[in-house]
Amino acid sequence: MAPLHRHLLAGVAGLLLLLLLLPRLQASGLYLGGLYLAGGFPVALCSLGALRHLDLSSNDLAGPLPPCLAALPALETLNLASNNFSGELPAAYGGGVPPLAVLNLIQNLISGAFPGFLANVSTLQELLLAYNPFSPSPLPDNLGDLAALRVLFAANCSLTGNIPSSIVKLNNLIDLDLSSNNLSGEIPPSIGNMSSLVQIELFSNQLSGRIPAGLGGLKKLQQLDISMNHISGEIPEDMFTAPSLESVHMYQNNLTGRLPATLAAAPRLTELMIFANQVEGPFPPEFGKNCPLESLDVSDNRMSGPIPAMLCAGGMLSQLLLLNNQFEGAIPAELGKCRSLMRVRLPYNRLSGPVPPEFWGLPHVYLLELRGNALSGDVGTTIGRAANLSYLIIENNRFTGVLPAELGNLTKLVELSASNNSFSGTVPASVTSLPLLFRLDLSYNSLSGEIPRGIGELKNLTMLNLSDNHFNGSIPAELGGIHEMSVLDLSNNELSGEVPAQLQDLKLGTLNLSYNKLTGHLPISFETDQFRQSFLGNPGLCYGLCSSDGDSDSNRHVQIQMAVSILTVAAVILLMSVAWFTYKYRRYSKRAAEVDSESLEWVLTSFHKVEFNERDIVNSLTENNLIGKGASGTVYKAVVRPRGDTLAVKMLWASTAASKKIDTFEAEVETLSKVRHKNIVKLFCCLTNEACRLLVYEFMPNGSLGDFLHSAKAGILDWPTRYKIALDAAEGLSYLHHDCVPVIIHRDVKSNNILLDADFRAKVADFGVAKYIDDGPATMSVIAGSCGYIAPEYAYTIRITEKSDVYSFGVVMLELVTGKSPMSSDIGDKDLVAWVATNVEQNGAESVLDQKIAEQFQDEMCRVLRIALLCVKHLPNSRPSMRLVVKFLLDIKGGNKPKAMKVAEAPVAT
Structure with a gap:
């Protein structure tokens, strides 16, 4: 029996037993949290006159709260957090009886006006009402009468x-x-x-005015967050004299003036986040010398002067973000010794001079972004030591010299952007050994030589830009094998020879081979309006049937020669096709025979009751049953006896299986063998032997959502079907996030991983990179996910939570609403999130809807769009949980407009 089911049955059984014993029970405390209990509040509990502590948190209880709870004479602690209780809070709770000290109703569905009557409960020490959809209402004026109150947590309660x-x-x-x-x-x-305050959290409101003076006198204050408001004026001089102050968040306000000199003396400061203000002037010179600074972000201000050399004096600095300011001078040599750094963003300043050699090779840096400065010198060979580097963005500087061969050591590199510099020499061949590289931009340099042979090994590459250099030789035909490629720009070079016919295999949104020395006949697929501007400035290229002069006889002769050549080539292709088919048939027959001969050695591990054996599965692995190929395996359709059930079989041969670092087989088995949900694809069993590994799933006859949205099938799905797909997938992810212990993060949510059954019911699939996490965020050693779906914090911090999946699912909802793919050519250089945000802001929500289906369902589609925009908010904490997403989607059909769904309240950072 699945662990979750055992918990659920145990919880229900325990509650039933409790209700039977209630007449004789004189318990002082009942702790039933996290037992998956469902139904309404058990009113019989109100008869426990001696009850002092009641905990029903993290269950699935629903309905209104009974007034009788307020009559329990001894109740001190009531914890009903993370349930589905609804309706208004009974006014009887404000009567002063019982002597309630702790009231915890966090994350329920309590509605109505904010319960101001609770200010009468003078015994309250902790009032926890956060994340309930109260109607807009103010805090009670007599809140100060709660003299014993120690904790007031009323976040996201619609307070005005x-x-x-x-x-x-x-x-x-x-x-x-x-x-x-x-x-x-x-x-x-x-x-x-x-004087007792330890934490002040006022972020994401509409507060204005100045920061009050006197905060420096709060001896116990550790955390201050007043970000995302309209606060103005200068930062008080005494703020950083608070002796215990550790974390200060004041970003996205209208603060002006300079940072106070007292900042340099703050003894315990670990975080300073003041980006997106109008702060000016330099840092205090000794900032960092006296504190254990870990994170610093002053981006998008007007600051100037040098970067303080002492920032990492405490040896703990991990995040340094100074982008979009006016900092000048060199990068301090001392930062080259800051081995704790993980994320460095210094773009769009006035930095100059060479980068310290040790700075290139910092071992834990994940993101190094230096673009838009005046930095010079070369990229040091020490960069080979930057073993964790995933993003190297150094474009728009004055770097010179050759690109070091040590770049090939950066096996985690995802993006290399070095355009608009003065690099010379050849591109090192070692670059072709970077397995995760998806963006390579070396345009506008002075690079020469041939494009490296072996570049076709970069199978994840989506963008290759080598334009405006001095590359010569031919275009490698192997580029046609990089099937993820959507942008290829080799323009303004000295490339010669023919355009490889293999490039026709790519689904290119942007192709630019103009202004080279290309010759020969243009492949026929490129003779369309889409590529009209892609081959300019190549006088030797021929379009259609080419001739050397205007004489008609000569033209006719050339045409005859061309016709003969075409027929000859066609005959050769036909013969080769027959030979290829014969070869493939024999090869697959041989493989099937080999598999069958080893059938006695297969080990079958089942996770559900099955009525087939390994021979039924293995015998289906033939060419005729092949239905798809992916990055992790080949998929076959299997029809097994005795009932004729149809299954899907994913085969991973040892020679092509994922590396040991990312073992998709082990990850899928570990995850899918334990979960049970109607919206999660079912894994029946797995089969293994020494040569091969098989995963056997339920068969989904309608394939993937991505196929129906972005292939020749586009337009088949009407809006009611799309809405239902969104709800199904949301419920599947909500189960992973809220009902599994420990929590499961999918990490690769996308439309291609949402499969559709015969009735177009959706199920989440492909758990090859899924991760279990316990409490808090998890740190990943490598990036996972698909371009266009990756949450901003995951791409730049390698720390993930459930909110990373929420972002990816938000992108899927945008696909459903707009009909566009996350990285399609018809939305320009932006990804789908940025394109939608820009168009909604400029032209309104209706402008981005899929016009093929929008006429009748415009209102519903706009509501789903608003939910999607909440999911793709830049800050993870601003995104709803998947449980709330499900509720929002259900509210649309139920006629209730979800709270906080205005598009204007959902800004998206690009």
């Missing part, structure tokens, strides 16, 4: 109005969290008198 001034009377308050509401006005000026 000002923060009441009485809040400063809460002298025992440790944690103040009113984030993600619609509060306005100023922060109470006397907040500096709340």
Whole structure:
């Protein structure tokens, strides 16, 4: 029996037993959290007169809360967090009886006005109401009467109005969290008198005015987050004198002036995030010398002066983001010794001089972005030591010299962008050994020699730009084997020879081979309007039937010669095709025979009841049953007896299986053997022997969602079907995130991994890179996912949570609404998220809808669009959970408009 089912049955059985014993039970505490209990609140619990502590958190309980709970004379702690309780909070809870100290209703569906009557419960120490869809309402003016209150957590509760001034009377308050509401006005000026405060969280509101002075007097204050408001003015001089201050987030406000000199003396500061303001001037010179700084982001300000040499004096700096300022001078040599650095973004400043040699080779740096400066010198050979480097972005500088062969050591490199520099020499052949590279841009340099042979090994490459260099020789035909390629630009070089016919195999959105020395006949697929501008400036290229002069007899002679040549080539192709077919038939027959001969050695491990054996599966591995090929294996259709069931079989041969670092077989077996859900593809069994590994799934006759949206089938799915697919997939992901212990993160959510059965019901598939995580984010050693679907924080921080899947699913919903793929040629250089955000802002939501189906369902499609835009918000904490996404989608059909769904409230960072 699956672990989840055992938990569920145990929980239900325990609750039934409890209800039977209630008449004789005199318990002081009941702790039933996380037992997958369902149904309404068990009202019989109200008869437990001695009950002091009740915990029903993290279940699936629903319905209204009973008023009788307020009559329990001894109840001190009530924890109902993470359920589906709905309706208004009964007013009886504000009567002062029982002596309630802790009320926890986090993440439910409590509605109505914010329960101001709770300000009468003078015994309250912890009031936790966050993430409930209250109607817009203010905090009660008499909030300060809760003299014993230590924790106030009311984030995302639709709060409006000002923060009441009485809040400063809460002298025992440790944690103040009113984030993600619609509060306005100023922060109470006397907040500096709340001497017990350890944490202040007011981010994502509409607060204005200045930061109040006096915060430096809060001796216990550790965390301050007032980001994403409209706060203006200068940062108070005393702010950083708070002796315990560790984390300060003030980004996305209207702050001006300079950073106070006291910043340099902050003894415990680990995080300073003030990006997207108007702060100017330099850093205090000794900033970093006296604190264990870990993360610094002052991007998108007007700061200037040098980068402080002491930033990493504490030896803990991991994130350094200074982009879009006016910093000048050289990168300090001291930063070359900062081995803790993982993420470095210094673009669009005025930095100059050579990069310190040791800085190139920092071992843990994941992202190194230096573009848009005036940096010079060469890329040091020490870069071969940067074993964790995934993004190297150094374009638009003044770098010179040759590209070092040590680039080939960067096996995790995903992007190499070095355009608009003065690099010379040849491209090192070692670059062709980078297995994960998907973007290579070396345009606008002085590189020469031939394009490296072996470049066809870069199978993940989606963009190759070598334009405006001095490359010569021919275009490698092997480029036609990089099937992920969508952008190929080799223009303005000295390339010669013919255009390889193999390039016709690519699904190119952008192709530019203009202004070279290409000759011969243009492949027929390129003689279309789409590629009209792709071959300019190649006078030796022939279009159609070419002639050397205008004489008609000569033209006729050339045409006859061409016709004879075409017939000859056609005959040769026909003969070769027959030979190829014969070879392939014999090869597959031989392989089938080999597989069959080894059938006695197969080991079958089943995860569901099956009525077939390994011979039924192995005998289906023939050419006639081949239905698809992917990065991790070949898929066959198998019809097995006795019932004639149809199955899908994924085969991974030892010679082509994934590397040991990313073993997709082990990952899929580990994940799918344990989960049970109607919207997760079912894994029946696996078969293994010494030569081969097989995964046997339920067969999904309608293939993938991506195929129906972006192939010749595009337009077949109507909106009701698309909506149902979105809901099905959301429920599958919600199960992985909220009902599995530990949590499962898919890591490769995309339309091609959502499969459709005969009734177009959707199921999430392909768990080859899925990960289990316990509490908090997980750190990945390599990037996984597909271009256009990867969440921003995953691409740049290698730390993932469930919100990374939420972002990817948001992209899938955008596909369903717009009908466009994440990286299609008809949306230009932007990805789908940026394209939608721009068009919605400029032309309204209706402008991005799939016009083939939008006429009748425009309102529903716009609502799903709004949910999608929430899912693709730049900051992970601003995205809803998958459980909320499911509820939002259900609300659309139920006639309830989801809260906070205005497109204007869902800005997207590109």
